[in-house]
Amino acid sequence: MIVELGHFALILALTVAVVQSFVPLVGAQRGWRAWMAVGDPAATAQFLLIGLSFAALTWAFVTSDFSLRVVTLNSHTAKPMIYKVTGVWGNHEGSMLLWVLILALFGASAAWFGGNLPAGLRARVLSVQGMIGVAFLLFILLTSNPFDRLATPPFEGEDLNPLLQDPGLAFHPPFLYLGYVGLSMSFSFAVAALIEGRVDAAWGRWVRPWTLAAWLFLTVGIALGSWWAYYELGWGGFWFWDPVENASFMPWLIAAALLHSAIVVEKREALKSWTILLAILAFGFSLIGTFIVRSGVLTSVHAFANDPERGVFILMILGFFVGGALMLFAARASVMEAKGVFGLVSREGALIANNILLAVACFVVFVGTIWPLVAELFFDRKLSVGPPFFDAAFTPFMVALAVILPVGSALPWKRGKLGRVMRRLWGVLAVSVALGALVWSMQSGRSALAPVGFALGSWLILGALIDLAQRTGRGELLERARRLRGLPRADWGKAVSHAGLGVTFVGIAAMTAWTVEDIRVVRPGEMFEVAGYTITLDAVREDVRGPNYLTTFAEVSVFDGERRVASLAPEKRVYPAAGMPTTEAAIDNGIFRDLYVVIGDAQEGGGFAIRTYVKPFANWIWAGAIVMALGGILSLSDRRYRVAAGARRAPASALPAE
């Protein structure tokens, strides 16, 4: 009964979404207030209905209702409760339901918090949001209905993929979807502005918080996914350039570009059409991502229920929204004349450089991701594009970005002098180069990776600090410290995010360059040395029972000289319901290094394969991402977004649509 209610609520949500797509839009075009006002209650109703539907599906998972196909395929009565709940989105159908739930949440948020938007813009935004809702609700109901029943329900389910039975599943997909779907707001704002034929500073100010929110959720989602892969897959990689990872990375890059170009719209009323285009592309890439993940046209380690029919449907959605928006863009972009004039050497110029580098980097990832498909279709070559290509083709853009960032963020608007800006930054540059040289001289290998990474990281972090310091102006130290507290949150956010990027640079460079690996057969009681640590395998306990698995775990002690630094228990589990083994690495996290131990198979002739890694600065990678996201939160909390958000310039400057 509850399941039927959920199914019914979903269908009802679709009809509400249809109403939301048309009524407010027509109202806005005709200037009918009552029709425009339909958007708000419709968005709220759509969210509540999908919420009800999602709750019903969760109920089915929690009570192990095996009459539902998805529950049978992805659950098991013996599964711990947390994984019964997270299992709701650990499969294609349920995750799509979460997708539309978040979509509806964003639409409803625009209705709830968009009080300061002009009625016309709000109505149009809600309409576009409603259309996206219609498309995806149709997709769910027609191709991936989570409420499909089985004629003969089995007694037991087939269990969730054991790799997914991890707290990572609780957070990684929801955050990622908050990011993906959040970009639909930027898209809706862009399309609404195109329909209105008006983009001004106020528009830039409204669209930026939504983009910022989406970007920061994506940042957290990607970081969580990377961290999950790091500890779950058992060999300590953090990024694989897998198509599905790229699918989340491309919108992130474009969102980062959009975030910066929207500043130019807000402060200087320039780059308008480019910003609109980026907003369309950002959501376009998140749809492409959805297509890549769900259609299975590209082989990926992320095994999802792939189905060509679903792929075609998503391709149609993609074509309709991105194609339609681009056509609208082509027709209307000329209306949006830029006002602000600026020289090449200026904050605007630097932000354009940022946009070019991020967009080209995204393009490289895109080409690399789809190239196997293109090569097979058009050139009859079956080939692979893997990490070696991406590392070589992508990294230079990030290096260039890091090099110009501290300079660009210190340049004044309109017209600046490089010499003036550099006067403040020479010290930072000298320190960073010196740090790079020091790292170079200390390391044993010949790789330039770590020295360059450290130099860039310090250049970014110290550059951000100098930026903050110079914002306080001249005067006594105490007075300046006081002013530091009074700086707008957005300035803090900027500095913190840029520093976070520096932290990630250091982490990636150090871990990639300096990881030490050791593989050997060890018998219980033996000891061995890795990178200065003495490691003993104290005991191995086989076939210990867990809640829904059997585990073999080792007791490992790590000593630094005489001092015990860690006791680790790497595990090897077998999940009988799914018939699958998993490796649970044991990691001793540290600020400057991770100790990472994995137990492998029992060897003929006794002993176990033991793999040990010492991974320097590993946690800096994710810490940097979290710092970046914190910067985003700081910037979001800036009071300017709340207080002055409604202050649109005099309507005299507006260009009417009709």
Added chain:
Amino acid sequence: MKRIALILCLLGSPSMAVQPDEVLDDPALEARAREISQELRCLVCRNESIDESNAELARDLRILVRERMSAGDSDAEVIDFVTARYGEFVLLRPRATGANIILWIAGPVMLIGAIGIATATLRRRGSNDENSLSHSEEARLRELTRE
């Protein structure tokens, strides 16, 4: 067959890749072998190098790579040998030959194009602005400066 391949890989992915008995005694040679392994794709897997994969085939390939290296092959010779056997699908770093040149130069070409378009647009806009006074405005300006 496809399903079996999938199961093999799923079995493989979470577990260990390089086994202790595969490791060469010469650390320099072993380091080279590891680097080459990261360039070669495990053919039955979804998207993994033979260095990461635990599939049987990946193990065979890893051993093959090490045998060739022990026999004195250079890195390029080993990669050529594997490619000759399994086709270019095995290469994770696609060769810049034929159509693949597009792939390799896509980034740089787009960067140059983007910089070109951006500078041209900015120049044009900048020059427009300098002459943006209309005739009547210029006349008024002349009037004012004469005073």
